[in-house]
Amino acid sequence: MTRPAIQLTRVTKTFGSHTAVRDLSLEVPEGSLYGFIGPNGSGKTTTIRMILHILSPDSGEVSVLGEVGTRASNDRIGYLPEERGLYKKMKVGRLLGYYGSLKGMPLREARKEADRWLERLGLTEWKDARVEALSKGMSQKIQFISTVISKPRLIILDEPFSGLDPVNLEVLRSAILELVTDGTTVVLSTHDMAVAEQLCDHLIMIFKGDKVLDGTMNDIYGKYGQDTIRVRTEAGVRALQGIAGIEHVADMGTFQEVRFRGDSQDLLQALAARTRLTQFEETRPTLHDIFIRIAGPEAARSTGDGAEVALAAGGMTS
Numbered sequence: 679m680t681r682p683a684i685q686l687t688r689v690t691k692t693f694g695s696h697t698a699v700r701d702l703s704l705e706v707p708e709g710s711l712y713g714f715i716g717p718n719g720s721g722k723t724t725t726i727r728m729i730l731h732i733l734s735p736d737s738g739e740v741s742v743l744g745e746v747g748t749r750a751s752n753d754r755i756g757y758l759p760e761e762r763g764l765y766k767k768m769k770v771g772r773l774l775g776y777y778g779s780l781k782g783m784p785l786r787e788a789r790k791e792a793d794r795w796l797e798r799l800g801l802t803e804w805k806d807a808r809v810e811a812l813s814k815g816m817s818q819k820i821q822f823i824s825t826v827i828s829k830p831r832l833i834i835l836d837e838p839f840s841g842l843d844p845v846n847l848e849v850l851r852s853a854i855l856e857l858v859t860d861g862t863t864v865v866l867s868t869h870d871m872a873v874a875e876q877l878c879d880h881l882i883m884i885f886k887g888d889k890v891l892d893g894t895m896n897d898i899y900g901k902y903g904q905d906t907i908r909v910r911t912e913a914g915v916r917a918l919q920g921i922a923g924i925e926h927v928a929d930m931g932t933f934q935e936v937r938f939r940g941d942s943q944d945l946l947q948a949l950a951a952r953t954r955l956t957q958f959e960e961t962r963p964t965l966h967d968i969f970i971r972i973a974g975p976e977a978a979r980s981t982g983d984g985a986e987v988a989l990a991a992g993g994m995t996s
């Protein structure tokens with residue numbers, strides 16, 4: 679078996695009396711696209727900082743690209759932090775060449791690689807612009823290039839999609855997938871479970887410093903099966919009010935995801951008697967729903983995806 683790119687063994691980190699990460703063990707296989715997910719403040723960034731040796735754990739062991747407890751492997755790691763910053767007065771092309779050479783690339787090669795990436799991300803015409811002239815989305819893509827330009831074996835991206843419009847999100851998404859196809863290991867930290875769901879092949883879910891789920895997407899979905907019904911009706915969430923057997927409803931706005939105890943045909947009939955249906959589909963639960971099931975209703979309030987609908991006695995409130 680090949681060595682994992684990252685291995686954490688029983689790692690704990692506290693800040694004063696607050697435990698940010700508790701007894702965390704984790705293995706990120708080489709070549710995987712591993713999602714670190716969890717709501718704000720759950721311990722993702724602290725975990726990443728320990729992987730990068732910016733922080734030392736209070737206890738436990740951190741091994742990255744085969745090296746235990748040293749910073750030596752950092753040249754082989756690309757890190758896109760959540761708090762971003764670029765030298766504003768520098769021109770884009772020069773800046774990227776500079777970042778590549780900082781990571782040990784010959785300048786000519788770094789410039790060539792910068793040109794390739796600028797073209798790949800639709801930014802060629804901005805090569806001679808100063809960073810300060812770029813829009814937020816453009817500087818985010820430049821920061822991404824600065825992270826990947828030196829072809830690190832391991833790339834850690836903290837919320838890489840925040841603030842990107844759907845077109846640029848797609849551009850970045852396919853660039854990340856291409857890196858993984860080429861054998862790079864990518865860790866993607868995000869609180870957006872829908873993004874993680876679309877992209878990752880493995881994931882770890884962290885909540886209040888504890889690992890609550892870890893595995894391949896196939897294992898995770900296999901465990902939860904197809905026990906969710908996606909419903910789209912003219913009446914919206916109100917159509918579901920008071921139907922016996924409904925255990926949980928997540929209202930996604932134009933559609934609802936329903937966990938139903940019993941024969942789904944009974945739900946179909948009950949709905950058809952009340953409203954016009956445009957979708958009724960048995961499907962697997964979303965990651966967000968799995969997270970709520972594991973972490974409890976309190977966790978629902980700490981995430982932004984989908985509104986939880988509480989079932990009152992015989993009815994619902996939203």
Ligand SMILES: Nc1ncnc2c1ncn2[C@@H]1O[C@H](COP(=O)(O)OP(=O)(O)OP(=O)(O)O)[C@@H](O)[C@H]1O
Nearest residue numbers: 693698716717718719720721722723724725760869
């Ligand atoms: N340097 C620090 N000093 C004190 N507390 C800290 C420090 N860094 C993190 N924490 C606390 O540890 C907890 C975990 O924070 P962390 O930044 O790892 O979460 P996160 O999952 O990355 O959240 P976000 O998505 O908001 O970035 C939080 O309660 C945070 O306030």
